[in-house]
Amino acid sequence: MSTTAEATIDVRVWRGGEKGEYQSFAVPRRDSQTVLDVVTWIQRHADPTLAYRFACRVGVCGSCAMTVNGRPRWTCRTHVSKVIEDGRVEIGPLANLPVIRDLAADLTPFFEKWQKAEGTFVPSRTRHEPLETISPESPERQAANAAIECINCGVCYAACDTVRWSPEYFGPAALNRSWSLVNDVRDAGNLKRLAAAASNGGCHNCHSHQSCEQLCPQGLNPTASIAGLKRRTMQAYIRGEIS
Amino acid sequence: MSTQPHNTAYRSDRLWLAAMVHRVSGVLLAAFLPLHFLVLGLAIESEGQLDSFLQWTKSPLVKLAETGLVLLLAIHLLGGLRVLVIENMPWRNGQKRMATLAAAAAVGIAGVFLIALL
Ligand code: SF4
Ligand code: SF4
Ligand code: FES
Numbered sequence: 001m002s003t004t005a006e007a008t009i010d011v012r013v014w015r016g017g018e019k020g021e022y023q024s025f026a027v028p029r030r031d032s033q034t035v036l037d038v039v040t041w042i043q044r045h046a047d048p049t050l051a052y053r054f055a056c057r058v059g060v061c062g063s064c065a066m067t068v069n070g071r072p073r074w075t076c077r078t079h080v081s082k083v084i085e086d087g088r089v090e091i092g093p094l095a096n097l098p099v100i101r102d103l104a105a106d107l108t109p110f111f112e113k114w115q116k117a118e119g120t121f122v123p124s125r126t127r128h129e130p131l132e133t134i135s136p137e138s139p140e141r142q143a144a145n146a147a148i149e150c151i152n153c154g155v156c157y158a159a160c161d162t163v164r165w166s167p168e169y170f171g172p173a174a175l176n177r178s179w180s181l182v183n184d185v186r187d188a189g190n191l192k193r194l195a196a197a198a199s200n201g202g203c204h205n206c207h208s209h210q211s212c213e214q215l216c217p218q219g220l221n222p223t224a225s226i227a228g229l230k231r232r233t234m235q236a237y238i239r240g241e242i243s
Numbered sequence: 244m245s246t247q248p249h250n251t252a253y254r255s256d257r258l259w260l261a262a263m264v265h266r267v268s269g270v271l272l273a274a275f276l277p278l279h280f281l282v283l284g285l286a287i288e289s290e291g292q293l294d295s296f297l298q299w300t301k302s303p304l305v306k307l308a309e310t311g312l313v314l315l316l317a318i319h320l321l322g323g324l325r326v327l328v329i330e331n332m333p334w335r336n337g338q339k340r341m342a343t344l345a346a347a348a349a350v351g352i353a354g355v356f357l358i359a360l361l
Contacts, residue, residue: 014248070252095249159253207266208329210258210338227330 009080011038013050014092017099022090035068035075035083039091039103052103059217062151065158066103067092072158074151074217094158096171110154110173117174118196121181122189132186144183147176147225149218156212156222168201172212172222175203179225182232194233195242203229261342265322268315275312306360314353321345 007029012022025042036054043050054064059077066075068083069090083089097105114120125132134141156172157163163171170178178197181187197203203226212222236242253259286296299305325345329338 016248018248020248067249070250072253090250092248092250095251099248158249161254161259207262208326209262210329211253211256214256214258215253221334223329224334227334230330 009038009084010088011042012088012090013039013042013103014099015050015102017101020099020102022092029080033080035066035073035078035080035089035091036064038080038089039066039075050103051101060151062153065094065153065155067095067158072155072215074153074155077217094154096158096160096163097154105154105158107154110157110171111152113170113201114174114177116196116201117170117178118189118193119174119177119181120189121184122187122192124186124188134185138185140183140185143228144180147180147183147220147222150176150180150220151218153217156216156220159211159215161209161211162205162207166201166205169205170196170201172206172216172226175206175229176220176222176225178203179228182229191236191241194229194236197229198233198237198242203233206230257339257342261322261325261346264318264346265326268318268322272312272315272319275315279312306357310353310357310360313356314349317349317352318346321349 008026009029011025011027013025014020015023025046027038027041027046030037036057039050039052040054043052052064052066054076055061057064057076059074062074064075065072067073067090068075068078069085069088071083072094073083075091080089091103093099093103094105094107097107097109100106136142136145150173152173154173156176160169160172163169175197178193182190182193182197206223206226208223208227210223213220213224216222233242254263285292286299287293300309322345325341328335328341
């Protein structure tokens, strides 16, 4: 054991459901430590009843997002050194979603809104037809690719005040997905999708705050996707394709 | 002890502030512009009143208030242009710089107005 006092982080972790309180833990500071490492340390060494969610630990599955010092983050890829303020880290569940317990938020509304936004692929060919050849260089494919690497982490949804202020709003992730499919030439569901995008919960709610774009861990730009939807729904409306 | 699981530090981010300043400037304009026109309308109902009104507009307080109105107008106009560019032109990076430039330009316009008034 070292004789010098070990450096620790002053961690405050949300305990409870919608109502609860922050509980303090002193967690040993390590090199290259991630916020998920901190949460895991607490669960293993201080309180095994702490509820939180993760799976891959390498930024692929999108299940580890939490609110860290007031901003939503993917905790497995967020280094403590990046977010620590005056030796303190405050960790809560993702915002704009019901709290199940402690750090676990219920993502059901988030995924329901993907469905409402028609965020599912609608094939235009059956399995008996030959595969469509798509040039990776075509502008449509590039537009679809720009929005496609979403890991469904919910960070943008938690960062969006429009979601907070109008609960029916689909939110950045669902609309970003919608935009990806709108640009997918293989998809046959666009009229329904554009009608959904133009509906009450749709793209015209967005105020272009860009909190989603600033915080998306995948570097995606839902603001730009939603702006694309705003233009495309307007065109469809003028052409009389949607009402 | 806190009963709220989330705090909202992201609201101090520059682009969030830009959106909020744009919004608040709109609300303030909606509140003060009609007042401005009302005063103007009342003051020019008769000639004598116009003279005393013109005298009144020379007071520093009125000059400051008018500058404030110009600042609000400039903020709201430039903020609106910024949103139009974001939503209707191909995406460009450097949004934070754009927001800062818009704010600086609005303050500049109001400053020039104030100097011209003095
Ligand atoms: S740009 Fe639109 S979707 Fe993104 S945070 Fe702002 S309001 Fe929400
Ligand atoms: S768009 Fe980005 S922040 Fe939003 S869910 Fe997808 S990966 Fe997460
Ligand atoms: S645990 Fe999979 S993305 Fe963080």
